Amino acid sequence: MEATATLTLSSSPAGARRSPARPTVASLHLRRVPTLSFHLRGAQSPAAFRALSSPFPGCRRRRRGSGMVVRAEMFGQLTTGLESAWNKLRGVDRLTKENIAEPMRDIRRALLEADVSVPVARSFIESVTEKAIGTDVIRGVQPEQQLVKVVNDELVQLMGGEVSDLVFAKTGPTVILLAGLQGVGKTTVCAKLAFYLKKMGKSCMLVAADVYRPAAIDQLTILGKKVGVPVYSEGTEAKPSEIAKNGLKEAKSKKTDVVIVDTAGRLQVDKAMMNELKEVKKAVKPTEILLVVDAMTGQEAAALVGAFNVEIGITGAILTKLDGDSRGGAALSIKEVSGKPIKFIGRGERVEDLEPFYPDRMAQRILGMGDVLSFVEQAQQVMNQEDAEELQKKIMSAKFNFNDFLKQTKAIAQMGSFSRIIGMIPGMNKVTPAQIREAEKNVKFMESMINVMTADERERPELLAESRERRRRVAKDAGKTEQQVSQLVSQLFQMRTRMQKMMAGMQGKDTPDMENLAESIKAEEQVKAAVATGKRRRKYGNLRQRDLDSMRGYRR
Numbered sequence: 001m002e003a004t005a006t007l008t009l010s011s012s013p014a015g016a017r018r019s020p021a022r023p024t025v026a027s028l029h030l031r032r033v034p035t036l037s038f039h040l041r042g043a044q045s046p047a048a049f050r051a052l053s054s055p056f057p058g059c060r061r062r063r064r065g066s067g068m069v070v071r072a073e074m075f076g077q078l079t080t081g082l083e084s085a086w087n088k089l090r091g092v093d094r095l096t097k098e099n100i101a102e103p104m105r106d107i108r109r110a111l112l113e114a115d116v117s118v119p120v121a122r123s124f125i126e127s128v129t130e131k132a133i134g135t136d137v138i139r140g141v142q143p144e145q146q147l148v149k150v151v152n153d154e155l156v157q158l159m160g161g162e163v164s165d166l167v168f169a170k171t172g173p174t175v176i177l178l179a180g181l182q183g184v185g186k187t188t189v190c191a192k193l194a195f196y197l198k199k200m201g202k203s204c205m206l207v208a209a210d211v212y213r214p215a216a217i218d219q220l221t222i223l224g225k226k227v228g229v230p231v232y233s234e235g236t237e238a239k240p241s242e243i244a245k246n247g248l249k250e251a252k253s254k255k256t257d258v259v260i261v262d263t264a265g266r267l268q269v270d271k272a273m274m275n276e277l278k279e280v281k282k283a284v285k286p287t288e289i290l291l292v293v294d295a296m297t298g299q300e301a302a303a304l305v306g307a308f309n310v311e312i313g314i315t316g317a318i319l320t321k322l323d324g325d326s327r328g329g330a331a332l333s334i335k336e337v338s339g340k341p342i343k344f345i346g347r348g349e350r351v352e353d354l355e356p357f358y359p360d361r362m363a364q365r366i367l368g369m370g371d372v373l374s375f376v377e378q379a380q381q382v383m384n385q386e387d388a389e390e391l392q393k394k395i396m397s398a399k400f401n402f403n404d405f406l407k408q409t410k411a412i413a414q415m416g417s418f419s420r421i422i423g424m425i426p427g428m429n430k431v432t433p434a435q436i437r438e439a440e441k442n443v444k445f446m447e448s449m450i451n452v453m454t455a456d457e458r459e460r461p462e463l464l465a466e467s468r469e470r471r472r473r474v475a476k477d478a479g480k481t482e483q484q485v486s487q488l489v490s491q492l493f494q495m496r497t498r499m500q501k502m503m504a505g506m507q508g509k510d511t512p513d514m515e516n517l518a519e520s521i522k523a524e525e526q527v528k529a530a531v532a533t534g535k536r537r538r539k540y541g542n543l544r545q546r547d548l549d550s551m552r553g554y555r556r
């Protein structure tokens with residue numbers, strides 16, 4: 001989503017400084033949309049440009065005409081910092097300890113500027129360095145793209161790897177207790193969660209256990225009405241643990257699925273707040289205790305999650321205010337520092353602005369490089385060197401079997417949706433889109449037959465080539481005809497022959513020469529003819545006897 005707005009500011013540096021000092025319009029919009037670009041007029045001089053930029057630290061700024069375009073993206077500053085690391089690797093042919101040292105310094109700086117704590121940044125850099133140096137070269141992938149992939153994977157790990165779903169009680173209502181400091185967005189999160197759960201088909205009740213701020217009860221009541229869920233409250237006189245207990249009783253009687261308890265915040269962590277939370281916890285035995293933290297507070301938020309966990313024992317965190325110019329430190333550090341996952345993120349003030357926290361999506365947002373990542377992943381699957389070497393060995397020793405066959409066919413089919421990769425991998429541009437479309441269509445068909453083969457048959461295709469009984473059984477189990485199974489077996493041997501021929505032809509060469517493919521196919525036609533006429537030994541002495549025999553066997 002993108003919104004634009006125009007701010008007209010005075011062109012004098014003094015005036016310019018005055019205006020952004022009240023970044024009202026900008027901040028308002030920054031909170032509402034994840035990506036925003038707007039045009040600031042009056043940025044002619046470098047001083048005015050700097051002054052106008054200052055309230056938007058995480059934004060990309062570009063001069064346009066007499067003004068400046070500000071583009072705000074989530075974690076914009078971090079993204080820009082990382083970009084400078086990739087740029088330093090342009091032109092290198094592989095990642096080494098020496099050439100990644102400077103990019104690593106840039107990444108470290110970007111993390112620290114994003115308010116990631118020093119120990120977290122240090123261990124992140126160590127782990128990225130180790131993995132980047134150990135990464136095999138993938139043909140067609142630039143080293144900087146490979147580094148993006150390594151950084152992405154490590155970011156995902158740093159943020160907890162997997163998405164951490166809400167846990168629901170097996171019987172009775174699920175109780176979610178929300179805790180957090182003042183103003184972090186607890187009350188808003190109550191409504192957002194109820195809205196989210198209602199969409200999942202769960203019935204909800206909100207419990208107003210924040211008795212210190214009278215307006216909190218009214219706020220919750222209004223929000224409850226807005227999302228259409230009942231709010232249980234007993235005013236400001238009762239004890240929070242009693243309110244929570246009675247609220248739960250009512251929810252049980254109404255067979256409500258989820259009870260969300262709003263508690264009071266404090267300016268800072270204090271004993272009274274912790275004791276109160278412990279009492280509420282004891283009274284309602286929550287399924288989830290979620291600490292709401294403000295993303296703007298960076299590594300402090302992470303430390304807070306750790307402290308609450310030690311004191312109360314929480315199940316996760318909800319990170320609010322990730323819209324706008326949050327620097328990213330909290331999102332990156334919470335899991336690492338506290339051991340507890342982020343379960344949801346808040347990206348605005350509306351009840352719709354809550355979403356589950358996906359570490360992989362967040363990493364992609366930080367890197368702003370979805371395309372590069374998919375490309376490297378696809379290329380890795382297709383061109384993984386270890387796999388290729390393993391495959392080469394198998395082909396040369398005529399052990400290429402149905403498992404390899406399926407892997408290869410799948411890899412080619414997967415590449416179909418990334419046809420632009422084809423042109424980028426040396427040698428692969430000779431494979432036409434039509435061939436790939438065909439492979440995509442065939443892969444499912446073949447898979448159904450390979451899936452019903454025994455492990456032995458998959459490993460040793462000769463068994464099927466030699467036995468009509470086995471081919472009939474596979475056909476029956478897969479719901480295919482015997483002829484279709486025979487065709488599949490034939491295809492495997494064709495592929496084996498073709499690949500062997502290709503490998504033999506390129507011994508001593510670095511890259512596979514796909515031009516040989518057409519020639520090999522032609523040769524293979526000749527093999528068939530040779531099998532039929534019994535001339536095989538004379539003409540095709542370089543092929544393995546066993547293959548030719550089994551091809552003949554299968555024809556019987």
Ligand SMILES: Nc1nc2c(ncn2[C@@H]2O[C@H](COP(=O)(O)OP(=O)(O)OP(=O)(O)O)[C@@H](O)[C@H]2O)c(=O)[nH]1
Binds near residue numbers: 184189265320
């Ligand atoms: N931009 C933005 N604002 C938010 C978000 N979540 C909450 N807010 C705003 O933050 C302010 C404080 O939110 P509350 O829900 O009242 O915070 P609280 O933690 O309940 O506060 P106390 O009851 O005082 O402890 C409100 O103006 C909310 O609209 C968010 O994800 N993004």
